[in-house]
Amino acid sequence: MQKIEASSPAAQSADLIDANLGQLKRLFPELITEGANGIAVNIDVLKALVGDKTTTDNDEKYGLNWHGKRRARQLALSPSTGTLRPCPDESVDWDATQNLMIEGDNLEVLKLLQKSYAGKVKLIYIDPPYNTGKDFVYPDNFQDNIKNYLELTGQLAGGQKISSNTDASGRFHTDWLNMMYPRLKIARNLLKDDGAIVISIDDAELQNLRRLCDEIFGEENFAGTVLWKKKTNGNNMGVIPPVHDYIVCYGRSLQENTLLGIPISKEYLDSEYSNPDDDIRGPWTTSDLSANHEGPYFGVVNPKTGETHFPAAGRYWVFNEQDVLSRIKEGRIIFGKSGNAKPVQKKFLSERPSMRRKVESWWDSHGYNEDGTAEIGELLATKVFNHTKPKKLLQHVVNMATKGDDLVMDFFAGSGTTGHAVYAQNEADDSMRRFILVQLPEPLDPTNSEQKSASDFCDLIGKRRTIAELTKERLRRGALKIKATSTKKKADFGFRSFKLESSNIRAWNPKPTDLGQAVIEYQDHVLEGRTESDILYELLLKLGLDLCVPIEVRKVAGKDLHAVGGGVLMACLAPAIAGAEVDALAAGIVAWRKELAPAGDTTCVFLDSAFADDVAKTNLAAILEQHGIQNVRSL
Template sequence: MQKLTDQDPETQSADLIAGNIALLQSLFPEAFTESKVDFEVLKQLLGGLVDEREEKYGLNWHGKRRARQIALTPSTGTLRPCPSPEESVDWDTTQNLMIEGDNLEVLKLLQKSYAGKVKLIYIDPPYNTGKDFVYPDNFQDNIKNYLELTGQVEGGKKISSNTEASGRFHTDWLNMMYPRLKLAQSLLKRDGAIFVSCDETEQPRLRAAMDDIFGQENFVADMVWAAGRKNDSRLISVSHEYIVCYARDSGYLTEQKIEWRQRKKGLEDIYAQHKKLMREHGTDYAAMTEGMKAWYKGLADSHPAKAHRHYAHVDARGVFFPDNISWPGGGGPKYEVLHPRTGKPVSIPSRGWMTSDPEKMKQWILEDRVHFGVDENAVPCIKSYLMDREYQAPYSVFYQDGRAATKRLREFMGEDCFDFPKDETVLKELIGMMTSENDVIMDFFAGSGTLGHAVLAQNATDNSNRHYILVQLPEPLDPENKDQKTAAGYCDKLGKPRTIAELTKERLRRAGKKIKDENPIFGGDTGFRVFKLDSSNIHAWEPNRDDLADTLLQHAEHLKTDRTEQDILFELLLKLGLNLTVPIEQKNISGKTVHSIGAGTLLTCLAPQISNNEAESLALGIVEWHKQLSPAGETQVVFRDSAFADDVGKTNLTAILQQNGLENVRSL
């Protein structure tokens, strides 16, 4: 029986460096000698594609190398489950996750279980305001240290006149963001994408950093969110922010002909007006057309339906607009088409007809899909129906009042509790345009939980079952800080710790309840499982060289005694690459609880004691259960190493399992 230890790669988060080296070695085995890279050979194999110049285009800053290394360093922590109703909602059935902890460590821990599984990542990271970040891994030094590290001070004396603090804060922000973005990239599916909210302060550097991580060829767009005019500027009123978008693999999106589409706004109002006119005018389509034109004219310019005022004509099929019927680019076919009333040939478009088949044109006319003028002198049009054109490519520039989300959240939560939340309706649009059933959507700067709310709202809209993963640092809220006083007071009223993560969970609870109340026929998932970042359940080997005997005694039990069986179980899921919502069954076998995870992919018994007499019957019972489960792939079986009094029971149990096809038997 092989023993898992804290030094075993399987007990740590994914080792990205080892993965990169293995991939490189599989592509270029000639470049490896005694498991080390021969860079001269590698340069030759790449045919001169390696740029050997010291100066090259790109973004560089103090700490970039360290930030990249931090992303590649495995985490030895774990995520502890919190299934109580005070923390989680619908623990047994939900597929949604709310994780409390530093997102850098959490992203590392999720690498094995969620690599290549996330369809959409949206984050709204802290903007660079010139203040220190609260993230515990931050690199900010005081200004004196920063100047020394960047060569602007030597021996306590300035050697450069460029001593502005702004460079330091750009460095801090980039060092905070870079490893997180690097880890986020590996979680995305091949057809996935990441959207990052940012203001103009860091947008140029964010773009350059994301070019470095995702590749410039995967840049999709800078979406510009106009949030309302400000009048507090002497020069230009900056009233927008950016949402920077990169695809995981834009070439794959093109190859698969994948399109992102948003449903046009204001359609319900247009359809309602059409129905109203039908009741008033019956089949008098000319009167209905005039009624639609008059209705559009009376709308305010800000009304979303106003953008579709060209859909003003009506026939038996519905609302349409007379679209161009000519051949794209010119040089199209020119043949005779007769006007249905006068019987004379109509004017032919200068670019020719849009179809080369005269019979197809006749069929369109028979089906009343061609809109003719009063006589043959007008060029006909093809009817483009609104019901066939409800979706469009999202615009890169859009307006959404920045105050609306704050007002809605205030009403939703009962009072003010969070400053400047993101707008769930905007995020709902992003979710709807590129995700579908069972997709995983992630935000590792969860804040008030806007993304989770938006996922639930979109699921209710199209009756789907997307899942979210939210990560939020339990950042303390100080009631003495005027910017945090309201939020801290709100937590006090809830009787909860004063942290932002508590506000996140409360919003998710309320969002789930509200969506169920407003959509009684919607039976989707509105719960969430809470996990909290903590140290591993497995003892790290930390020998006391002055008293090795005492060290050995302390490490006789490999697992921490203050952790529950459920804590250990979920760490196993992370270590072995199973997701945190995988189905788990329990069965009592020979008086011991045995867990089947992922329909038998993992079988584990974490009982603290297994006697030699119990070992045989336990092994036989596990074999029988495994036959009933019939998992698709190889099954791993895991026990607590300290449960066995001696090697006899352990050896017998392992032999029985392996003789019956369960060869991968491990111990913790």
């Protein structure tokens, strides 16, 4: 017999509020909504239901609204106070690669990438957390998002995992929308005009996602929804077993080449097109001469047999009578390959407008979740990730929207399938697509049964117990597997690793009671432990330069001088520049710039705190300006 504890629900009186809400929801489901503190009753709807005419329609308008939307919009507009620190030791082919793997809160990272990558991304694919009633780790309601992020991921003492998105919270949809809105809002800015965003989603938030994207991207830029069969057996779950997911597609500004379609294979073309009559126009196939939309209706006479043909019931010819006669003379309309059948069109391969076909639902042969789990098991370890998207599916997504050296982005990178798919598709069609992946370094708990295998694997490879470490390791191993059989002469199987951190420059935040001490401390305004390389990459972000831009380093007057992008930017970020070193440093900068011969102006940057006094700083700027370097800045 089960013992009833004093604190158990069975020992408590009935919750009358829950009972009342339950009855209201059964009778009038439109009454129940989500408010600031959870479940709420829409008073205006209640008044309308009982015939109270005092309600007004001042606030009635079409659109999606929820508690916190205004705050979510403000989050999207607020600047980040962070930076991205380079991690060459965790990267692959740092000096040569054009791919990025960024560890951090994707909202902050998206903000930091605004200047450098605005309007440059051809495809954004994301597989955001599905709203299953389980917790997800994206709280954006703190004043200092960087500090919150560091605490959240255990990078500051006293940090703990903070998450809240359960059915019990009463904010099931609200929390998810507050998480998604600012990220999608910022992501739109990164897309090229003909770029596409492709989002995997299930039934729980499909409708909200559609309305959210209609607002952010514009309803007119909705390209369509692809149905994807994710598993072969629904195990009789639910009324309709959930064996599918949705892939929602929008364009930044929907154009013909926003979604390119899937290239048609040579095997398919060879099976469909042939040239049995040695037509000088080359291989051809046939298509129907009639359609079910209203059009011309007349008898078409076979000039060889005299037989007259009419369209089938309910169908009409696609050409008028004069066009049909002309096309028969040109050999573009034939009467079957035998010459005695109904009239059909000849369609020549050489006149085909595109060698791609439009995307439709992916019900079979596009990979299942179990394939994604098996791939991870083969590359890393069994049960490290469950229900990951298969590489085959993501290759189709990459293939349908990108080509050449297009840039692909995934800011919910998870196990890294998108990066792996880019590697694989580049190998398949001999292209040089690039990727940017962003993944939160969410800590793995070895005491959690669902995370133990992943945590143990991190211990095995000597890495921190975070999801981001698994992402990077999957990229390394996936690339090595493809590279082992690659036939490409030029390929990029690497990535540059970066980590989100607080800015390298100490914020000016003096205490009103001790302003003098604050001024003294701020003279050395670079945070302790930050390197010249850290500061350089923050500078790239501030100036809007690509994080994979070529950088050369040369010793000048005993200092490291960095030439970025062939001399577009030259930076000496040494912590100290003495007055006696100014002439030699300036001469070295002028000589190297002349050697590099950049096409445009050069910006020179130094640390303001590096100069012994204002005289040294002024003299250096004056010498550089005399030699045509007008844009001299201090950081």
